[in-house]
Amino acid sequence: MAPDRKRRGDDPPPPERRGEQLDHAILRSKPEFNALEVAAETGVTVEETRRLWRALGFPEFTGEKAYTAADVEAVATLMSFVDAGAVDFDTAVNLTRGVGQTMARLADWEVSTLVSRVEEMEAGEEATGSRIGSALRLIDEVNPPFERLLVYAWRRHLAAAVGRIEAMGAKDEDLHTIDVTVGFADLVSFTALSNTLDRDEIGDLVEVFESRCQDVVARYAGRIIKSLGDSVLFVTNTAEEAVGVAEGIINVIGRDSKMPDVRLGLASGAVILRLGDIFGPPVNMAARLTQVARRNRLIVDQNTADLLPADEWENRRLPARPVRGFGLVEPVAVRRR
Known part of the structure; x- marks a missing residue:
C-alpha cells in the first residue's frame, strides 16, 4: 500500500x-x-x-x-x-x-x-x-x-x-544653532581589511566597533549622530568630555589586538541642528583631522585646545599641514598633566 x-x-x-x-x-x-x-x-x-x-x-x-x-x-x-x-x-x-x-x-x-x-x-x-x-x-x-x-x-x-x-546653550536667535565639540573616529585601512574578510566577519567587526563607540560616548553624556560602518560622528557638551570619549575609543578599539587601529579628530564651535544631523565647520574639521592623525592618536583643533582647562591639560602644536577645505592647519596634540 x-x-x-x-x-x-x-x-x-x-x-x-x-x-x-x-x-x-x-x-x-x-x-x-x-x-x-x-x-x-x-x-x-x-x-x-x-x-x-x-x-x-x-x-x-x-x-x-x-x-x-x-x-x-x-x-x-x-x-x-x-x-x-x-x-x-x-x-x-x-x-x-x-x-x-x-x-x-x-x-x-x-x-x-x-x-x-x-x-x-x-x-x-x-x-x-x-x-x-x-x-x-x-x-x-x-x-x-x-x-x-x-x-x-x-x-x-x-x-x-x-x-x-538648553544645556548646550542654544543661540536665542536661532534654536537650531548650538556650541558643541564634534568628534570623528575612523578605522584605519578598513577598505583593505574588509576585502580579506567574509560577510559575517565584516558584520561582526562593524557591530563591535559601533557598539563599543556607543558605550563610550554614552558614558560621557555624548551622542552619536551617525555611523558609517568604519567611522562614527559624535558630539559632546564640553571639550573635556569629548577628549574622554576619544581616549575611551582608543582604549577599547585601538588597544584591542583583534580590532583595526583608529584615528580621532575633535573640533569645537557652533553647528546647525537639522534633520537629526549636524552641519558646520567643526564637523568638517573633525573629519579632516582624522585624515592627518596618527594611528591610535587624537588631534584637535585650536578651538578645542583653548577650551580645555590649562591647569589640567597641556597641548603641543603640530607642524602645519594642508587640510582640504581649510588650507594650512596646525593641529594640536593634547595630554593630561
Missing part, C-alpha cells in the same frame, strides 16, 4: 502567500484602499497623500489598493494636528520623513538581529517546520513589548534632546 501523501493543506504556502502572512502578522490589516480613497477618507488631496507616503520612504501607488485602514488612520492622525494649527503641512511632511528614515533603519536593524534567532528556533526544540512559522511566532512574542519600548525610548530621547539644546 502506498504511503499516505501529505495533505494539501499541510503543504507550505507558496512564496507570495508567505509574504502575505508576514505582512498581515505585522500590519494586522490588509490593503483595501487606493490613494483616491485614502484622500476621500481623510480629507487631504491625493498629492498630499502621496507626499506623506514618499516622506515615509515608500514608492507611490496609483490605482492599486495598497493602503490599509491603519494607513488611513495614520494620515488622519497627522492631519489632526495640522488642522489644529500646531504645525503646517510642510512641517508635518518633514516630521514624517524623520519617522520614515529612522524607522526604516530600525526595522532593518531589528530584522538582521532577529533572523539568527529564527534560525536557532528552527534548529532546536522550538522548530515549527518552517522559518516562516518561527518568524510568525517571534513576531507575536516580540512585537507587542517592542512597540511599548519604542514609545518609551522616544519619550526619553525627546526629553534628552530638549535638555541638550
